[in-house]
Amino acid sequence: MHMNRINGKDLLTLGFKQGKILGLALEVLEKHYQEADRETVLTTMKLLLEKPEAFLDDEILEDLATSMIEEANEPKDTTIELNAAAKQFAIYGQEHIDEGAVKQMNTAMRLPVTVAGALMPDAHQGYGLPIGGVLAAKNAVIPYGVGVDIGCRMALSIFDIPESHYTAHPDIYKRELIDHTRFGAGQGFLRHQRTDHAILEREEFNMTQFIKTLKEKAWSQLGTSGGGNHFVEWGVIEFTEDDKPLNIAAGRYLALLSHSGSRGLGATIAGYYTRLAKEICKLPKEAANLAYLDMNSAEGQEYWLAMNLAGDYASACHEVIHNKLTKAIGGKLLARVENHHNFAWKETWNGEEVIVHRKGATPAGxxxxxxxxxxxxxPGYLVRGKGEDTAINSASHGAGRQMSRTQAVKTISQQEMKAILKANDVTLIGAGLDEAPMAYKDINIVMNAQRELVDVVAKFSPKMVRMADDGSKED
Known part of the structure; x- marks a missing residue:
C-alpha cells in the first residue's frame, strides 16, 4: 500500500539536510501526502526547498516553509574545527619542559593550517604558542604565534678593547651605560633628546590611520628598552679559536649585549591584529589565541607589513643603543651580530613555502x-646554526624560565640575589626579583639539549647588567 511513500533518503537526494527541517518535512508528508502522487509530491518538495517564501500562504506547507526561512536566517556557527589528531613534532630537552608548554604545542599542531612544529629546550607556557614554540603554517600568519613583543631580538657588539680595561675602569662603563639607556614600560625621550633614524621615514607608517597614530610613540621610544627580561650589558666574550667568518682571532674581548624588542609600537600592533584575527578566525576555546589571518586576505597582508615594520624598528632601537655606547667608549668595533626571536618568516620547508613562526626561538639555518x-x-653563547630540519632551522632563545615571575618574587630573597651576583662578580643596575638568575633554567642543560641544532662559536660572560628598575613588563 505504501510502496510509493517518500522517505528521508528521497528528501536527502533532493537536497534536504539532516536535522530539524528534515524531521518536520517527514511529519508533514506522513500526515498529509500518504495517498498523493509520488512525483507530484517530490516536485512540490523540491520547489519548497528552493523557494520556501513562495509557500507562506500554503495551507499545509506554511509552517514548514516558515521554519525553513527562520533556520536559514539563524546566525551560522563559523567556528573552525581543529584536526582530530595533532601532527607529530620534535621536542628538544623534553625532561626540562613543563607540561603546559607541551599541551599548548599539541593544540597548535591541530590547526588546519599547520604544516610542522618543534619545541625548543627553553620552552615554557605562554599565550597562543608556548614560548620556545616553532610553528610552520601554510599561507597563514598567527599574531599570537609571533607574540606581543614583535621582533624582540639580541644584538652583540664586539670591541678591540681588552678585558683589563673594563676591570680597571668599571665606573666609566657604568656611567656610560646609565647615560645612554632607558628602560621600562612607557619610557621614552623628550623631543630634544630623540634620535633621527631612517626607520621613521618608512612608507608603512602611512599605510593605515591606526599605524600612523603610532609614529610619535615610536620616535619617542627609539633607542629605549622594555621591562621584564630586557637588558643592556657589558661583558667579556671569549673565542677559544679563530673565527674566520667574523674575522676574529682567539682571545677575550669586551662586548656589549642587548635584548629588547619593538616597544609600544610592537605591543600595540600585536594587540590590534590579534583582536582582528579572533573576530575573523573563530577557533575552539582552547585554540582561541592561535587565531590566524590568511596571507591572501587584506588583513593578513596588512599585519605582515606592520609586523615587518615593528621588527625593523626593534633592530633600529638596538642600533641606536649600540652606536651611542660605541661612540662613548671609543673602541674599534670588530663585529656586530644580531638575531630576532619573536617573528614570522617566509621560508621553504620540505619543498613548500611556509610561514615559520618563532615565538621565543632563534633562527638557526x-x-x-x-x-x-x-x-x-x-654565560651566553654566540652560535652558528646547523640547519636541522626537524627543528625547522631553529634553536632556543635563551635559558628559559623555570619559575613564573610571581613564584620568583615569593621564593627568592634580596639577600640570595645579592649573594649570587657577588659570587659571579656581576654588577646589577635595576631589575626585580622576578629576573633573579635562580628563576631561569641552567643554560648548560639547555645548550646540551640542542647540540644537533647549533655550534658554539664563543662564550659571553656578563659583567655589568642594566634592566628596568622594577622588572616591569612592556606596555
Whole structure:
C-alpha cells in the first residue's frame, strides 16, 4: 500500500539536510501526502526547498516553509574545527619542559593550517604558542604565534678593547651605560633628546590611520628598552679559536649585549591584529589565541607589513643603543651580530613555502649566526646554526624560565640575589626579583639539549647588567 511513500533518503537526494527541517518535512508528508502522487509530491518538495517564501500562504506547507526561512536566517556557527589528531613534532630537552608548554604545542599542531612544529629546550607556557614554540603554517600568519613583543631580538657588539680595561675602569662603563639607556614600560625621550633614524621615514607608517597614530610613540621610544627580561650589558666574550667568518682571532674581548624588542609600537600592533584575527578566525576555546589571518586576505597582508615594520624598528632601537655606547667608549668595533626571536618568516620547508613562526626561538639555518643568552650571572653563547630540519632551522632563545615571575618574587630573597651576583662578580643596575638568575633554567642543560641544532662559536660572560628598575613588563 505504501510502496510509493517518500522517505528521508528521497528528501536527502533532493537536497534536504539532516536535522530539524528534515524531521518536520517527514511529519508533514506522513500526515498529509500518504495517498498523493509520488512525483507530484517530490516536485512540490523540491520547489519548497528552493523557494520556501513562495509557500507562506500554503495551507499545509506554511509552517514548514516558515521554519525553513527562520533556520536559514539563524546566525551560522563559523567556528573552525581543529584536526582530530595533532601532527607529530620534535621536542628538544623534553625532561626540562613543563607540561603546559607541551599541551599548548599539541593544540597548535591541530590547526588546519599547520604544516610542522618543534619545541625548543627553553620552552615554557605562554599565550597562543608556548614560548620556545616553532610553528610552520601554510599561507597563514598567527599574531599570537609571533607574540606581543614583535621582533624582540639580541644584538652583540664586539670591541678591540681588552678585558683589563673594563676591570680597571668599571665606573666609566657604568656611567656610560646609565647615560645612554632607558628602560621600562612607557619610557621614552623628550623631543630634544630623540634620535633621527631612517626607520621613521618608512612608507608603512602611512599605510593605515591606526599605524600612523603610532609614529610619535615610536620616535619617542627609539633607542629605549622594555621591562621584564630586557637588558643592556657589558661583558667579556671569549673565542677559544679563530673565527674566520667574523674575522676574529682567539682571545677575550669586551662586548656589549642587548635584548629588547619593538616597544609600544610592537605591543600595540600585536594587540590590534590579534583582536582582528579572533573576530575573523573563530577557533575552539582552547585554540582561541592561535587565531590566524590568511596571507591572501587584506588583513593578513596588512599585519605582515606592520609586523615587518615593528621588527625593523626593534633592530633600529638596538642600533641606536649600540652606536651611542660605541661612540662613548671609543673602541674599534670588530663585529656586530644580531638575531630576532619573536617573528614570522617566509621560508621553504620540505619543498613548500611556509610561514615559520618563532615565538621565543632563534633562527638557526645552516651558517646563520645567533646569540643565546643565559641569565644575568650565567654565560651566553654566540652560535652558528646547523640547519636541522626537524627543528625547522631553529634553536632556543635563551635559558628559559623555570619559575613564573610571581613564584620568583615569593621564593627568592634580596639577600640570595645579592649573594649570587657577588659570587659571579656581576654588577646589577635595576631589575626585580622576578629576573633573579635562580628563576631561569641552567643554560648548560639547555645548550646540551640542542647540540644537533647549533655550534658554539664563543662564550659571553656578563659583567655589568642594566634592566628596568622594577622588572616591569612592556606596555
Amino acid at each position: 645552516k651558517g646563520i649566526m645567533g646569540i643565546i643568552p643565559g641569565s644575568m650571572t650565567a
